[in-house]
Amino acid sequence: MTDAPGADPATESFVAHRNLLFTVAYEMLGSAADAEDVLQETWMRWVQVDLTEVREHRAYLVRITTRQALNRLRALSRRKEAYVGPWLPEPLLTAPDVAQDAELAESVSMALMLVLETLSPTERAVFVLREVFDLGYDEIAAAVDKTPAAVRQIAHRARRHVDARRPRAVVSASETRAALESFQHALATGDIQGLLDVLAPEVVLLSDGGGIKQAARRPVLGSDKVARYILGGAGKHPGAVATGLTVVNGNPALAMYLDGEMDGVMAVRLEDSRITGLYYVRNPEKLTRVGSETALTLR
Missing domain, CATH: 1.10.1740 (Rna Polymerase Sigma Factor; Chain: A)
Structure with a gap:
């Protein structure tokens, strides 16, 4: 090849x-x-x-x-x-042109990828091919071994399901970076109120360690519990935790370091300038694509 x-x-x-x-x-x-x-x-x-x-x-x-x-x-x-604990998509370090393509960046965002996890395999295939890649119903029908009429029905059902669960509005990269910088500063200074200011009251933290790294086995719900969970984890390694802004799946994210070594990647879902979802991937088997850029395209 x-x-x-x-x-x-x-x-x-x-x-x-x-x-x-x-x-x-x-x-x-x-x-x-x-x-x-x-x-x-x-x-x-x-x-x-x-x-x-x-x-x-x-x-x-x-x-x-x-x-x-x-x-x-x-x-x-x-x-x-x-799988041990929550399963999160494998994060990809992406090139700047992915972040500049709003449609592509939204389609590979952690938030939307997790919504796609709630679809059946055929629904996911139809949604991706139709809504993301804009393929015709005849093409999709040939790919999934369904009639075009059946594909139309599946596409409608999948779109309705995704629309009910995806973020209500597309958030700019600059807005996401601003929220991450506030989060980053609060984490570095141990400022729990600073974290509470950037976290939405209904925020959900999903932490994926894959049974290899320590992680919450269940979702952490609510700003107070999430803030204490995050600061509690950092408190176990005083002075050893560092963060850096990066671009993962076409969107700003935080690279987390422990004792100078990559420990994980934290992506976010943002609504109304506050973080409603935190997705922390620590499983080392899922961090192999954050060291070099992966080329993605819709065309």
Whole structure:
């Protein structure tokens, strides 16, 4: 799978659309490792296709990727049932151009990815392909083995479900950064009132340690409990906890360091300038893609 001069047409098409295919798989799975496996499976099937029979390479590749992702999504659902504590999507360090694309940044945000977790595998595939990638109903029907009429119904049901749970308004990157800076300062100074000022009363903290790192086994609910949980954790390592602003899944986030080593990534959901969701990924198996940028695209 190289893009060297003189590469065959199958390789050239795959390489040209690779970032798109990865984005499709990642949005369906919430796991970069599984998305990479899906791309490998897609490639293995793609090279066996008679390209003279394929009218649109992009559509055909998306179809293969969707089918492989659906198969893996069903297996992944079983793994999540046995997961220790809350399961959060695998965070990706993303390039600045992702943050500048509001549609893409919103579609891969931790907040929306968690909403997508509440859909069935087929609903998630249909929603992603229709609402995020703007594929036609006929294309989606071919990818999920449904009729176009059935896909329309699934799309309507999934859209209604997601709209009821997604953030009410798109929040600018500058607004998110401002909230994170306030949060960062309060954490560094141990200022519980400063935390309470930036946290919404109904804030929810989800902490994913995967049974490897210490984390809350259940969601922490309410600003007072969340603030005390966060400051209590920092208090166990006085002077050893540091934070830095970064961009994860197209949105500003905090990189958390303990004794100079990456300890986790904290993404947020913001509404009315206050944090309503905190998503803290500590599982080291999910932090392999925060050291270098991952290319994502909707096209």
